[in-house]
Amino acid sequence: MIIFGSKTVGSTVKSGKFDCPNCRREESYKLKNYKKYFHIFFIPLFKIQDLGDELNCFFCNTAYIPGSILSQEQYDTRNKLGTLSYEENNRLGLEPCDFGKRVGAYAIDLAIMYAVSLTIVLLVPSISMFFMFIGFVYFTACDFVLKGSSLGKLALSIKTVDFDENQEILVYNIILRNLVKGICVYFPPLFMTSLLNQDKRAIHDLAAKTMVIDK
Ligand SMILES: [Zn+2]
Structure with missing residues (x-):
């Protein structure tokens, strides 16, 4: 084998x-x-x-x-995202999604995570260590099952794609993206990096070569 x-x-x-x-x-x-x-x-x-x-x-x-x-x-x-400028991306109809929409999707995901966490703690009080990983587990599982989306992203019709290829994100992108995102949770201003470039990529997008777009 x-x-x-x-x-x-x-x-x-x-x-x-x-x-x-x-x-x-x-x-x-x-x-x-x-x-x-x-x-x-x-x-x-x-x-x-x-x-x-x-x-x-x-x-x-x-x-x-x-x-x-x-x-x-x-x-x-040249129809490959990585080699195109911001204007050319727009020409192909790939619009990076607004920061506000990402915050909205994140808020929906947080609400779901809190509801799930609360239920788990009520059922199994000794499992509180699990909290440290719940965000990583939730977003990683969502990215795998929903192919670059989370429940919040689905609700607001946005998704994560491979920045170089404009294809579904791979295992490597998913894990790296969510690890960096998990670290950023401890320093929330890092998410604002999304406001500093035209493709609206946050630090976890830059690390994992991804981009969040409007579907
Ligand atoms: Zn033929």
């Missing part, structure tokens, strides 16, 4: 119709991006290498270099 190693994962970037040179007629295509991840027990932990994009004919499955098939308008190789 392979416990850890590297694994190539392809994700569909877009699909459409094109004139397939092999089929010599109009067919559907899928444009996929491939990345190599380091994995443990089949869980991709972090990205090792970006292998690039490939375009495949849906009918004959021939692989093409996307740039040779699609026009520049259809295939923009």
Whole structure:
């Protein structure tokens, strides 16, 4: 059994119709991006290498270099968040969410955490040590199950994405983000770092290469 190693994962970037040179007629295509991840027990932990994009004919499955098939308008190789400026992000419709909304989502999450904590303490008084970790456990579990959201974020239609790739956040991002966030709870002004840059990224976003956007 392979416990850890590297694994190539392809994700569909877009699909459409094109004139397939092999089929010599109009067919559907899928444009996929491939990345190599380091994995443990089949869980991709972090990205090792970006292998690039490939375009495949849906009918004959021939692989093409996307740039040779699609026009520049259809295939923009710069369509990756990490390489774009704030204005270009906006052009793609990715709007970093307002600080107020994040505070609102956090308030909802805090209320839920307090309700859960209170119930736990009433049921099992000896478990108070658990409090130190409840925020980390809550946000980490939410990020895994809700794919970058928490109950508060869901309520306000915002979510956390990978800043470089604009994809779902990975295990590595989730754990690092919530560890730093957990430390910031002891120094709340650190959350204000979100007000200091155009992408509205707080210190835990910068550490974990994430960004919170409006859905
Ligand atoms: Zn074809």
